[in-house]
Amino acid sequence: MANPELIPDSTSATALAGRSEPRWERRKQDRPGEIIAAALELFVERGYAATRLEDVAARAGVSKGTVYLYFANKHELFKSVVRRGIVSPLAQVNDMLSGYRGPMMELLRLLLRGWWTQIGSTQLAGIPKLVIAEARNFPEIAEFYYSEVVQPGTTLFRRIVERGIAEGEFRATDPEALAQIVMAPMLIISLWRSSLGAGRPGTMNPEQLLDTHLDLLQSALAAGKSGHE
Amino acid sequence: MANPELIPDSTSATALAGRSEPRWERRKQDRPGEIIAAALELFVERGYAATRLEDVAARAGVSKGTVYLYFANKHELFKSVVRRGIVSPLAQVNDMLSGYRGPMMELLRLLLRGWWTQIGSTQLAGIPKLVIAEARNFPEIAEFYYSEVVQPGTTLFRRIVERGIAEGEFRATDPEALAQIVMAPMLIISLWRSSLGAGRPGTMNPEQLLDTHLDLLQSALAAGKSGHE
Amino acid sequence: MANPELIPDSTSATALAGRSEPRWERRKQDRPGEIIAAALELFVERGYAATRLEDVAARAGVSKGTVYLYFANKHELFKSVVRRGIVSPLAQVNDMLSGYRGPMMELLRLLLRGWWTQIGSTQLAGIPKLVIAEARNFPEIAEFYYSEVVQPGTTLFRRIVERGIAEGEFRATDPEALAQIVMAPMLIISLWRSSLGAGRPGTMNPEQLLDTHLDLLQSALAAGKSGHE
Amino acid sequence: MANPELIPDSTSATALAGRSEPRWERRKQDRPGEIIAAALELFVERGYAATRLEDVAARAGVSKGTVYLYFANKHELFKSVVRRGIVSPLAQVNDMLSGYRGPMMELLRLLLRGWWTQIGSTQLAGIPKLVIAEARNFPEIAEFYYSEVVQPGTTLFRRIVERGIAEGEFRATDPEALAQIVMAPMLIISLWRSSLGAGRPGTMNPEQLLDTHLDLLQSALAAGKSGHE
DNA sequence: TATGAATGAGGATTCATTCAT
DNA sequence: GATGAATGAATCCTCATTCAT
Numbered sequence: 008m009a010n011p012e013l014i015p016d017s018t019s020a021t022a023l024a025g026r027s028e029p030r031w032e033r034r035k036q037d038r039p040g041e042i043i044a045a046a047l048e049l050f051v052e053r054g055y056a057a058t059r060l061e062d063v064a065a066r067a068g069v070s071k072g073t074v075y076l077y078f079a080n081k082h083e084l085f086k087s088v089v090r091r092g093i094v095s096p097l098a099q100v101n102d103m104l105s106g107y108r109g110p111m112m113e114l115l116r117l118l119l120r121g122w123w124t125q126i127g128s129t130q131l132a133g134i135p136k137l138v139i140a141e142a143r144n145f146p147e148i149a150e151f152y153y154s155e156v157v158q159p160g161t162t163l164f165r166r167i168v169e170r171g172i173a174e175g176e177f178r179a180t181d182p183e184a185l186a187q188i189v190m191a192p193m194l195i196i197s198l199w200r201s202s203l204g205a206g207r208p209g210t211m212n213p214e215q216l217l218d219t220h221l222d223l224l225q226s227a228l229a230a231g232k233s234g235h236e
Numbered sequence: 237m238a239n240p241e242l243i244p245d246s247t248s249a250t251a252l253a254g255r256s257e258p259r260w261e262r263r264k265q266d267r268p269g270e271i272i273a274a275a276l277e278l279f280v281e282r283g284y285a286a287t288r289l290e291d292v293a294a295r296a297g298v299s300k301g302t303v304y305l306y307f308a309n310k311h312e313l314f315k316s317v318v319r320r321g322i323v324s325p326l327a328q329v330n331d332m333l334s335g336y337r338g339p340m341m342e343l344l345r346l347l348l349r350g351w352w353t354q355i356g357s358t359q360l361a362g363i364p365k366l367v368i369a370e371a372r373n374f375p376e377i378a379e380f381y382y383s384e385v386v387q388p389g390t391t392l393f394r395r396i397v398e399r400g401i402a403e404g405e406f407r408a409t410d411p412e413a414l415a416q417i418v419m420a421p422m423l424i425i426s427l428w429r430s431s432l433g434a435g436r437p438g439t440m441n442p443e444q445l446l447d448t449h450l451d452l453l454q455s456a457l458a459a460g461k462s463g464h465e
Numbered sequence: 466m467a468n469p470e471l472i473p474d475s476t477s478a479t480a481l482a483g484r485s486e487p488r489w490e491r492r493k494q495d496r497p498g499e500i501i502a503a504a505l506e507l508f509v510e511r512g513y514a515a516t517r518l519e520d521v522a523a524r525a526g527v528s529k530g531t532v533y534l535y536f537a538n539k540h541e542l543f544k545s546v547v548r549r550g551i552v553s554p555l556a557q558v559n560d561m562l563s564g565y566r567g568p569m570m571e572l573l574r575l576l577l578r579g580w581w582t583q584i585g586s587t588q589l590a591g592i593p594k595l596v597i598a599e600a601r602n603f604p605e606i607a608e609f610y611y612s613e614v615v616q617p618g619t620t621l622f623r624r625i626v627e628r629g630i631a632e633g634e635f636r637a638t639d640p641e642a643l644a645q646i647v648m649a650p651m652l653i654i655s656l657w658r659s660s661l662g663a664g665r666p667g668t669m670n671p672e673q674l675l676d677t678h679l680d681l682l683q684s685a686l687a688a689g690k691s692g693h694e
Numbered sequence: 695m696a697n698p699e700l701i702p703d704s705t706s707a708t709a710l711a712g713r714s715e716p717r718w719e720r721r722k723q724d725r726p727g728e729i730i731a732a733a734l735e736l737f738v739e740r741g742y743a744a745t746r747l748e749d750v751a752a753r754a755g756v757s758k759g760t761v762y763l764y765f766a767n768k769h770e771l772f773k774s775v776v777r778r779g780i781v782s783p784l785a786q787v788n789d790m791l792s793g794y795r796g797p798m799m800e801l802l803r804l805l806l807r808g809w810w811t812q813i814g815s816t817q818l819a820g821i822p823k824l825v826i827a828e829a830r831n832f833p834e835i836a837e838f839y840y841s842e843v844v845q846p847g848t849t850l851f852r853r854i855v856e857r858g859i860a861e862g863e864f865r866a867t868d869p870e871a872l873a874q875i876v877m878a879p880m881l882i883i884s885l886w887r888s889s890l891g892a893g894r895p896g897t898m899n900p901e902q903l904l905d906t907h908l909d910l911l912q913s914a915l916a917a918g919k920s921g922h923e
Numbered sequence: 924t925a926t927g928a929a930t931g932a933g934g935a936t937t938c939a940t941t942c943a944t
Numbered sequence: 945g946a947t948g949a950a951t952g953a954a955t956c957c958t959c960a961t962t963c964a965t
Contacts, residue, residue, distance in 0.1 A: 038949090052372050056285030059934065070951045072938085081935070139431040140369035143281055149432055157432065178455075184441070184448035191420040198423075202368040203378055203386065212413070219413035226407075227456035267924095288959065299926045301963085310960065496928090510830050514743030517955065528930045533957070597889040598827035601739050607890055615890065636913075642899070642906035649878040652885075660826040661836055661844065670871070677871035684865075685914035725945095747939065757947045759942085768939065 039077040039087075042067045044130075046088045051133030051201050055085055055141050085141070089148050092134035093155055099125040100163070111171035112225055115164075115189065119217050122193055127213060133201040135194060161186045177228040192220045268306040268316075271296045273359075275317045280362030280430050284314055284370050314370070318377050321363035322384055328354040329392070340400035341454055344393075344418065348446050351422055356442060362430040364423060390415045406457040421449045497535040497545075500525045502588075504546045509591030509659050513543055513599050543599070547606050550592035551613055557583040558621070569629035570683055573622075573647065577675050580651055585671060591659040593652060619644045635686040650678045726764040726774075729754045731817075733775045738820030738888050742772055742828050772828070776835050779821035780842055786812040787850070798858035799912055802851075802876065806904050809880055814900060820888040822881055848873045864915040879907045 045067035049058040060081055064071045078084040103121045107114055126132060142149040164186035171177035196213045204210050274296035278287040289310055293300045307313040332350045336343055355361060371378040393415035400406035425442045433439055503525035507516040518539055522529045536542040561579045565572055584590060600607040622644035629635035654671045662668055732753035736745040747768055751758045765771040790808045794801055813819060829836040851873035858864035883900045891897055 054283065054285065054369060054373065056283065057373055060936085061934080071936090072951050073949080075936070076949070136368060139365060139427055140283055142431040143434060144283065144286055146435070149435075153432055153436070180452070181444065181448050184445045185452070187424065187440070187445055188421060188449050188452065191424050192417060194427075195416065195420050195423060198368055198427075202371040203382055205372060206375070206378075207382070211416070215410065216413045216416055219410050220417055223409070223414070223417065223452070223456040227452040289961090290959075300961090301926050302924085304961070305924070512741065512743065512827060512831065514741065515831055518957085519955080529956090530930050530958085531928080534928070539956070594826060597823060597885055598741060600889040601892060602741065602744055604893070607893075611890055611894070638910070639902065639906050642903045643910070645882065645898070645903055646879060646907055646910060649882050650875060653874065653878050653881060656826055656881075656885075660829040661840055663830060664833070664836075665840070669874070673868065674871045674874055677868050678875050681867070681872070681875060681910070681914040685910040746937090758940090759947050760945085762940070763945070 038067075038069065038073065042069065042074055042077060042084070043088050043091055046084055047092060047130055047133060050085065050088060050137055051130075052205075055081075055137070055144070060084075082145075085137075085145065086148055089134060089137060089145075090151065092131055092137075093152060096126050096131055096134075097155065097159075100160075104163075111167050111174070111176050112221075112228070114167055115224065116221050119189075119193065119221060120214075123196075123213055123217060127193060127196050127200075132197040135197045136201040139198075160190060164189045171228065180228070189224065192216055267296075267298065267302065271298065271303055271306060271313070272317050272320055275313055276321060276359055276362060279314065279317060279366055280359070284366070284373070289313075311374075314366075314374065315377055315380075318363060318366060318374075319380065321360055321366075322381060325355050325360055325363075326384065326388070329389075333392075340396050340403070340405050341450075341457070343396055344453065345450050348418075348422065348450060349443075352425075352442060352446060356422060356425050356429075361426040364426045365430040368427075389419060393418050400457070409457070418453065421445055496525075496527065496531065500527065500532055500535060500542070501546050501549055504542055505550060505588055505591060508543065508546060508595055509588070510663075513539075513595070513602070518542075540603075543595075543603065544606055547592060547595060547603075548609065550589055550595075551610060554584050554589055554592075555613065555617075558618075562621075569625050569632070569634050570679075570686070572625055573682065574679050577647075577651065577679060578672075581654075581671060581675060585651060585654050585658075590655040593655045594659040597656075618648060622647045629686065638686070647682065650674055725754075725756065725760065729756065729761055729764060729771070730775050730778055733771055734779060734817055734820060737772065737775060737824055738817070739892075742824070742831070747771075769832075772824075772832065773835055773838075776821060776824060776832075777838065779818055779824075780839060783813050783818055783821075784842065784846070787847075791850075798854050798861070798863050799908075799915070801854055802911065803908050806876075806880065806908060807901075810883075810900060810904060814880060814883050814887075819884040822884045823888040826885075847877060851876050858915070867915070876911065879903055 042063065046058070046063045049063055049066060052058075060074055061071050063084070064074050067074075074084065078087060099121070100118070103118055103125075107117070138148060138152045142152070161183070165182045168177060168180070168182045168185050168189070172179055172182070196211065196216065199211050200213075271292065275287070275292045278292055278295060281287075289303055290300050292313070293303050296303075303313065307316060328350070329347070332347055332354075336346070367377060367381045371381070390412070394411045397406060397409070397411045397414050397418070401408055401411070425440065425445065428440050429442075500521065504516070504521045507521055507524060510516075518532055519529050521542070522532050525532075532542065536545060557579070558576070561576055561583075565575070596606060596610045600610070619641070623640045626635060626638070626640045626643050626647070630637055630640070654669065654674065657669050658671075729750065733745070733750045736750055736753060739745075747761055748758050750771070751761050754761075761771065765774060786808070787805070790805055790812075794804070825835060825839045829839070848870070852869045855864060855867070855869045855872050855876070859866055859869070883898065883903065886898050887900075
């Protein structure tokens with residue numbers, strides 16, 4: 008049996024264009040893709056255990072048995088949902104990075120804003136909630152997410168910060184903690200949109216939040232250079 | 237039947253003293269308290285659905301039937317766990333605030349460090365994960381958490397910021413977004429400790445993270461004052 | 466959890482008395498015993514897979530869930546049925562043997578007739594069919610039955626035969642094959658009664674069959690002594 | 695639709711020659727024959743319910759749908775397997791009998807040894823286990839097996855015995871019981887080979903068993919003539 | 924109060940069967 | 945004829961909940 012969730016997305020030329028559609032659009036006859044999309048919605052809405060396979064099937068427009076045609080069991084379906092939900096964002100980020108030249112602060116701005124248009128505003132924003140909620144019950148997923156998202160993400164931002172410091176753009180600060188602080192608002196936005204904020208539109212303005220966050224970072228990192236001299 | 241989870245915690249004189257024990261310690265023969273404590277552990281570890289009442293009973297050292305003596309059903313037990321997990325932190329925060337006089341930046345430092353010793357480093361840090369994971373299935377809990385924690389918390393920090401700006405301590409910034417940014421690392425720490433980071437000690441240094449966060453805030457908010465003049 | 470099927474039958478003073486009741490009668494409140502008895506009937510009637518746990522529960526007069534209170538799953542219930550169905554006959558046989566003194570031919574007669582009254586004419590006669598039908602799917606049961614019934618049984622009869630030969634009562638014959646031949650009619654009777662013959666009363670006369678078998682054995686083994694001289 | 699299982703086997707000239715190949719060899723493109731052969735193996739190995747049609751199809755080298763091209767459903771496939779497994783042996787026996795002249799004891803020896811080479815040592819030996827295990831769930835098969843195998847077989851051996859007695863070759867004995875005793879070892883061998891003994895090569899020596907059986911019969915029946923006079 | 928045996932609704936999973944291609 | 949994707953009835957099993965003691 009083929010592992011449909013591992014089929015890489017063909018291309019991503021438009022990655023920086025700001026489309027809000029997920030990269031892995033539902034193609035005609037892409038049964039596993041349709042099932043994963045339906046499962047993502049329901050898992051995010053209700054959580055793993057409260058999601059019945061029958062509902063996933065119904066939302067995907069197939070029968071219960073069809074789900075088992077493509078996924079060995081609920082556990083595997085969940086893992087496929089998360090894997091695909093991780094693979095796709097990673098590709099987006101790589102797109103954002105490729106060939107960047109310029110100030111580090113500008114890169115941070117590009118990444119956070121790109122994250123919002125490519126990921127944060129899409130269904131993919133539901134993945135962190137899923138992973139956080141089920142990490143204890145899915146050690147494999149936790150390990151996967153840690154090594155494929157958390158670590159690379161932290162490393163990415165740490166390197167940007169380190170480069171900024173090295174080039175005199177930023178003042179000296181603990182890079183590890185700084186990287187975590189830079190990423191924090193993205194997590195807050197994801198979680199809010201897929202959890203408490205789900206029924207409360209207007210309670211959070213993600214773009215405003217990200218912009219304020221970037222402004223503060225710029226001030227803090229620039230200020231440090233002269234302010235402490 | 238009494239609602240044990242609503243019994244207020246006796247006193248809180250030692251709130252700022254830095255104890256790491258939860259305020260609602262298990263008293264002798266405090267059956268409901270023991271059950272709630274056991275339930276909190278298991279709910280955080282496994283999630284709501286994956287936690288069996290039988291295991292809660294076993295961990296509390298009582299029988300399955302006894303749980304139903306104090307809680308109408310699993311739903312109510314969960315709500316009691318979260319309510320008590322919220323009531324307690326709120327009391328702590330109020331303690332931290334009462335009678336503060338001094339610079340706002342110092343108050344922020346006091347609050348975040350106090351949060352770590354009083355809440356973040358205790359079992360109570362598991363509550364946010366619970367609420368985030370089950371918000372969709374427990375609208376009542378979501379509403380409760382939103383109105384009792386999120387809104388008051390945001391308001392609290394917003395007012396501090398506004399006062400800091402008014403008094404010339406901070407530069408002008410969007411207070412709502414800033415409040416969310418100030419709180420973000422506390423959420424990140426809570427979630428990390430109760431989810432992905434559970435089996436990965438040493439991957440996060442909360443106190444370092446909070447300190448760096450506070451330093452950046454200080455730089456950013458102070459920098460602004462002159463930087464934009 | 467206690468292993469109810471391993472609780473030894475209290476006594477067996479009446480072992481040779483020819484009761485047709487199973488030794489492990491259903492005691493008041495012996496839930497597991499009642500469930501095993503019901504399961505034995507249904508497994509023999511329909512086979513393992515075609516027996517629904519719900520039907521077992523219904524025949525035992527309990528609910529579905531109660532079955533799982535005493536047996537981890539269908540597999541374990543089946544194993545318990547077979548184990549108890551083996552333990553009991555073994556005790557019977559030991560009773561028949563204890564303290565026997567006399568001619569070996571008489572012992573064979575005693576064993577086969579005792580088998581009929583104690584086992585062959587009771588529900589226990591259904592066990593061999595179960596084991597034969599499911600041996601491939603239950604290697605553990607197969608191993609258990611082989612080492613606890615087939616081997617000891619063959620050894621028992623082989624020793625009787627060998628002793629008969631040594632004492633000049635029987636003529637020399639291959640003891641292993643002879644033991645299998647001596648036992649064969651018991652298996653034929655068991656299988657007939659629990660399978661093809663179930664709806665065909667009168668098609669087999671087990672006592673007549675055993676008597677004829679014993680007569681033939683007597684003739685064959687005695688004849689040999691002089692016939693080959 | 696043709697009933698492929700009723701197509702008679704072409705010839706049987708070599709019936710007494712001792713081939714160990716089944717008579718109904720798989721001919722080129724004999725789809726139903728291939729499916730039945732695969733089904734026989736799996737039914738014997740696992741039992742009726744535990745055999746999945748998909749596995750039968752796979753072993754026969756066809757697709758699941760193809761099975762339904764030739765057999766209305768699983769039930770019918772099973773009946774076809776058993777019918778063909780019965781038709782074939784019956785033809786073998788008839789071959790063994792045709793034109794026999796000589797002592798009855800010699801005929802018994804011929805039949806039992808012929809049974810071993812033609813049936814007992816082949817896959818056909820699995821049929822009795824199948825029939826015994828599923829008799830209750832397949833009354834039609836039970837009836838068929840009873841009327842086509844058990845009754846004719848018993849009648850055959852009864853007549854041989856009666857003739858032996860009438861001609862003074864054997865001593866007087868209950869012919870019905872005797873017939874059953876004569877046949878018993880064949881059943882024991884079949885069941886052993888297809889069940890408990892499947893993973894235990896060397897635990898039974900069928901030819902030795904049959905020879906000992908025949909020797910005992912000869913002694914018993916001959917001895918009787920003079921021994922009881 | 925406290926217990927734990929008993930219940931049965933709910934949901935994951937299997938697999939015989941169908942049918943469009 | 946042949947295929948195998950799709951279906952959904954059937955059944956195992958879990959666990960929240962009840963209640964007699």
